[in-house]
Amino acid sequence: MRNYHISKHNSFYAIGLSYKKADAEVRGKFSLDVPAIDHILSKAKGMGIDGLLAISTCNRTELYGFAQHPYQLIKLLCEETKGTVEEFQEVAYVYKNHDAISHIFKVGTGLDSQILGDFEIISQIKQGFYRAKKQEMANPFLERLCNSVIQASKRIKNETELSSGATSVAFASVKYILDNVDDISNKNILLFGTGKIGRNTCENLVKHSNNSHITLINRTREKAEDVAGKFQLTVKDYGDLQSEIRKADILVVATGAQLPTVSKALVYTKKPLLILDLSVPKNVSDDVKELENVTLVHLDQLSQITDETLAKRKEFIPKAEAIIEKVRKDFLKWLETRKFAPVINALKDKLNTMKTEEIDFQTKKIEGFDQIQAEIISDRIIQKITKQFANHLKSNEVDTEDSLELIQKVFQLELHSK
Template identity: 45%
Template sequence: MIVKPYSDKAFFAIGVSYEKADAETRGKFTFFPESVPDFVREAKEIGIDNFFIVSTCNRSEFYGFSENPETMMELYCKHSKGTMEEMKEVVSIKKNDEAIHHLFQVAAGLKSQILGDFEIISQIKIWFKRFKKQGSSGAFLERLINTAIQISKKIKTETTLSNGAASVSFAAVHYIMATEPAVSEKNILLYGIGKIGRNTCTNLIKHTQNDHITLINRSREKAELMTEKYDVLVKDHTELIDQLKSTDILIVATGAESPTITEEMIPYDKEMTIIDLSVPENVMHTLGSRENIQLINVDGLSKMVDDTIGSRKDAIPAAQEIIETCKTEFDEWLKTREYVPVIQSFKERLEFLQAFETKNLKKKNPQINGKETLIAEKLVQNLTNQFASYLLENRENAGETIAMMEEIFRLKQINE
């Protein structure tokens, strides 16, 4: 059950994820930050409320209130490279209570391609902040996201769901360790220093014992920050082609809309292992057809952490219990929101009566000052609080109580 802030709309979660779509298809529905302002403006124009999008390498999901899911899907497709027909083939649509529960499971890491991967919660916070800045959120969404963050924190500290090294960034290093002999002697180039790139760099330093890792990023300053923490070499973006000639292992985490590594950039006879951590894929997939190149993407990496995932599965019941507890608290808060309109109308009626009576009293007694007015305002607030408390403590009689107050104070007439 869900109490809806908008009586004519439902809360939907429209998503394309690894569960139904491969990396290439997910890439078509990747949403980029620069599209947020126009997207928010258009969404508001067609009546979508309290909404945001989260888009990662494993999932792109659109949460919000709408009259129907098709409206949300059409708008999303307009701002992606995927078509409506393609989306219908792989889309997951969840409504109201199911949509809320889904978001909580995503935030908990239960829906991650690598079970317990908590990188998703930081992405949810980042994406929500982008949309909030453009004015797309309200009290409902604020509370929903805060609850999701609370769930993530509690599961991370109170369960073993995130124990062990299992994430996309670690999986990349695990793959290298398992397939590359003498990895400490290899020339490793990490291209792209976003969040996943930084995590991958940390894991490379920690596990490979390699002291000649090279970083390249479009913004050299961002890459230079890694040298403050680790002994790595930074090269300019203009040197990428030259660096590729001597690279043994290439890790790409550029997160661009189109390939950043193409066939002509790598000599045909060059032997190389390439790991593409980007969605959409940023390495031209035809490179994988070369006999001397080993190319793997995020979907391939996710299959390499089965041992760690096995131990994490034992923590699922505890994580689900935390979700249910927080979900119950969220539902209780939603129920209180049901009474907000009538409580607000009640308060406004009292304020009107207070202002009217104060004005009449001042005509009869000009000596009345701000002290009396302050007392009257405090009385209005106290009466409003008592009304609200009564409704919450006597929900079974709330309907009758509201009807009586509406009749006594003519609240419906005021709203009209």
């Protein structure tokens, strides 16, 4: 495997964990907020890591970057989160070079999402790239790679039906409520927190249940009023949480805290209460399950709700993969050219200098020497020689770095850096 070098000894790695092997609790330990991502980027810069992208969603946390060894990236992640290296190793994946490039394409196009075709992740990649650029950690490789992934994602959206139909976690939570709660229009629903999934659940509930008994509570009242305004919902103060839970039939928790925001002590109910925890890490204490009348369902269980929509989406996987392959090949082509273009250009310059010297010499030496014909033949030979070298460098069997070094040595090339 060849190095996708920025510096000679660095390879491109993707390290991370996702819903596939890590449950919500473990994912919660490794989740990164914006200040943590910025801190990782500035630390990496100090370590001499050239180019780093960090993404963290409720389903995955990943770092993509250039390092001498993947452990450099793993250490950065573990030092900045509550997770340990041992915990990481139990659920993690590490991809290198080609495999790392393929992985980011799969992730960014919704093929690796917990719900197939979920394109939420592409905005996270855009956001991650924006942060990297701000911290001067987005090199030309990462910029081109992210743009290629965005391009593939757009094409899949436009040319396939991979993301058709509603199968978001928010939709799954509403489906769960509709399937498990009778007479939903007369139930009291309390939404605690204004996280994205919570807001979407709220919107879906309003659509599907004609329910006007929805109350919204958030630590910051303005945010709650902002969301409530759209759907004409009731807003209560954070201090009213306990009394509002007492009245509720359904509690949807969509807070974004690192520790549980709903504890056993907070819940007092004499009637059945369904609690949906749509937060990562979990924001409802597990011991709430011990209470009579209470049913607690977490995001991970909801995400397993599959329906015909998902089966239909699967039909479009081959078409999506073909689009990815085309865009990925174009990216790799650019990468290869970018890597050896300076050497091939320097070689062409060297051969042209030899040609000019030789033609000058022969013009003086041979009477009636046809300079135009000599130029045509020489140019064609130079073209063929450089093409031969370029093809050699493109070959998978070749160590590109060693070959580039050898060509520079043999022809005593001077590379002009831009």
